[in-house]
Amino acid sequence: MEIKDYGLSRERGYLSHHEIDEITLPAQFDEVCHAAGNLSGLLSSGRVRHWLNQLPDPQIEDWARQASEEQVRTAMVHYSFLVQAYVWGESTAPPHLPRNLARPIVALGERLDQAPLLPYSGYVLDNWARIDKSQPVSLDNIYMVQNFSGGDDENWFVLVHVAIEAEAGVLLDNAAKLVTISNEGGDPSDAEHLLLEMHAAWERIYAHFDRMPERCDPYIYFHRVRPYIHGWANNPALDGGLIYEGVEKYAGKPQAFRGQTGSQSSIVPAMDALFQVHHSDDPLKAFLDELHAYRPVMQRRFIEDLATQSRLRSYVAESDNRDLRDAFNACLEQTTRFRTRHLEYAASYINKQAGSIAGNDPDVGTGGTPFMRYLKKHRDENRDQAIS
Numbered sequence: 001m002e003i004k005d006y007g008l009s010r011e012r013g014y015l016s017h018h019e020i021d022e023i024t025l026p027a028q029f030d031e032v033c034h035a036a037g038n039l040s041g042l043l044s045s046g047r048v049r050h051w052l053n054q055l056p057d058p059q060i061e062d063w064a065r066q067a068s069e070e071q072v073r074t075a076m077v078h079y080s081f082l083v084q085a086y087v088w089g090e091s092t093a094p095p096h097l098p099r100n101l102a103r104p105i106v107a108l109g110e111r112l113d114q115a116p117l118l119p120y121s122g123y124v125l126d127n128w129a130r131i132d133k134s135q136p137v138s139l140d141n142i143y144m145v146q147n148f149s150g151g152d153d154e155n156w157f158v159l160v161h162v163a164i165e166a167e168a169g170v171l172l173d174n175a176a177k178l179v180t181i182s183n184e185g186g187d188p189s190d191a192e193h194l195l196l197e198m199h200a201a202w203e204r205i206y207a208h209f210d211r212m213p214e215r216c217d218p219y220i221y222f223h224r225v226r227p228y229i230h231g232w233a234n235n236p237a238l239d240g241g242l243i244y245e246g247v248e249k250y251a252g253k254p255q256a257f258r259g260q261t262g263s264q265s266s267i268v269p270a271m272d273a274l275f276q277v278h279h280s281d282d283p284l285k286a287f288l289d290e291l292h293a294y295r296p297v298m299q300r301r302f303i304e305d306l307a308t309q310s311r312l313r314s315y316v317a318e319s320d321n322r323d324l325r326d327a328f329n330a331c332l333e334q335t336t337r338f339r340t341r342h343l344e345y346a347a348s349y350i351n352k353q354a355g356s357i358a359g360n361d362p363d364v365g366t367g368g369t370p371f372m373r374y375l376k377k378h379r380d381e382n383r384d385q386a387i388s
Contacts, residue, residue: 001176001309006302012137013169014125014266014299015162016073020145021129023074028058032104036078039085040150048089052082057100057246064107073126076108080118081146084228093237095254099246106247113297115257116244117231120264121296124161137166139208148228156215157225161262163208168267170201175274175306182315188324191315195327202334209341222353231259262342264291266299271335272382273306275328276313279381284374317387329386339379 008014025033035042035055042048064072083105087093097105102116109116128142135141142162144155174194181191216225232242233256241254269292271277279285292300316328 001179001305003172003176003302006298008169008172008298008302010169010173011166013165013167013172014296015128015137015165016070016126018070018073019129019133020074020077020126023070025071025075026063028060028063029075029078031055032058032082033078036082036146039081040147043085043089043149046090048085049094052086052101053098055082055100057103060104061107064104064111067111069112072108072111073121075104076112076114076119077122077127077146079105079108080122081148083116084118085148087232087238087242088228088230093235094242095239096243096245102244103246106244106249115294116255117257118229118260119294120260120262123229123260124158124265125165125296127158128162137162139163139211149224151220151224153216153220154225157212157221160208160212160216161265164205165265165267167201167205167208171198171267172270172302174198174201175270175310178274178312179306179309182312183309185315188319188321191312192321192324192327195324195331198331199327199334202331202338206337206341209338212345216349218349218353221349226350229260232256233258235259258287258291258294261291263288264294266295266303268335268338269303270306271331273303274310274312275332275335275385276307276310277332277335277382277385279378282374282377284378313387325387332386333383336379336382339382343376343379 003009007017009017032055035052039048042051045051060075064075067075079101083097083101086097086101105116114121127144127146128137129145130137131141131143139159142159144158144162147154174197178191178194180186181194232238232254238254238256241256243252243254244250269288272279292303295303312328316325319325
C-alpha cells in the first residue's frame, strides 16, 4: 500500500492537497460566493433565509459532473455552509430547503458521492489555507476560510482539527508501510521503528488537542458554534427530516441525513482497521458504520483496504520480539487515549451545557445519536484488545 494512491500525503494526511483560497470558481458562482463570504453578516441580520432565498440557482448539474474535483469540493464548502445557515440560522427550522439551494447541493453531493449537507470534509478538511504559503501547515500559519458567524471560538475549533489532521499524516503513511511489512514478513525492527514514529506523532496530536480550550470556550461553542453543524436525522426540530425542493429523486419526501461530526474524521477508523480493533454491536457502532458513507470516497477506500489487508496484529502476536509487542500496545493505547480525550471534551463542551437552542440537545451528538455512554464503551473495548 502507498497513501499517495488514495490522494493522501505524509505532510497533510487527509487534508485537501489544494488550498481553498487558491481555487477559482466560474462566474455563475459569483452571487453564491458573495453570500458565503458575507454569511456572518447575513446571520446577524436575523433573517438569513430572506437573503438566501434571493440567490439564483446557477444550474450547475452539468458543471458538477465535468469540473475538477478541487473546484467541486470548493463549491461544496460554500454551498454546505449556506444550506446549514438556512436551516439553523433562525429560531425555528424550516420544513423545506428551497430549490435554489437544494438543487446545487444535491448536484455537488452526487459528484462527490457524499450527502447533500455539511460534511466533516467541507467543515475541516477542505476549509483551510496557509497564511504564508512558504511555511508548513501549523496552528500559527492557517486560517478558516468559510465561516458561519466567525470569531475566535469558531475558527479555533476548526483549526485545531486541521492541525490534528495534518499531524496524522505520519500515522497514515506508517500504517500503509506496516501493512506491507506485516504481509511480507518484514524485519520486526522496521515495524517497531514505524510504530515508535506513530507514537511520537500521537504525542504531537495531543499537544494540539490540549490547546482547544485556549481560544474555544465551551459555552460559546455550544451556543454559537455547534447549532449550525447539526444534521437532519433524529432531530425533533425537523420532525422527520428536510424536504429538498425541486430534486426529483427525493420525490418531495423529507430526507434525514446525519450532521457534521468529528466522528466523520477517518483517523481513528484507520487505526482500528490497522490494529484490527473490533467493537461489539451498540447504537454508536451502528452510527459510526453509517457515517462511513459520509467520508470522501478515497478515504473510505483507504480504511476498507487497511481493514482487509492488515495482518499486523497476528504478525506482532507471532513475533517473539517483546519491544515490537510493546510498541504495538503503546500505539493501541494512544487511540484509547484519544477516545478518552474526546469523551472529556464531549462532556465539557456539550453534555454539561444547557440546551436552549432548537435542535441543539446536549445529550445528542451533531450526527444525531446519544454518545456519552457508548464513547466510554468503545474506549474500554479499545484498551481491552492489547496483545499480552
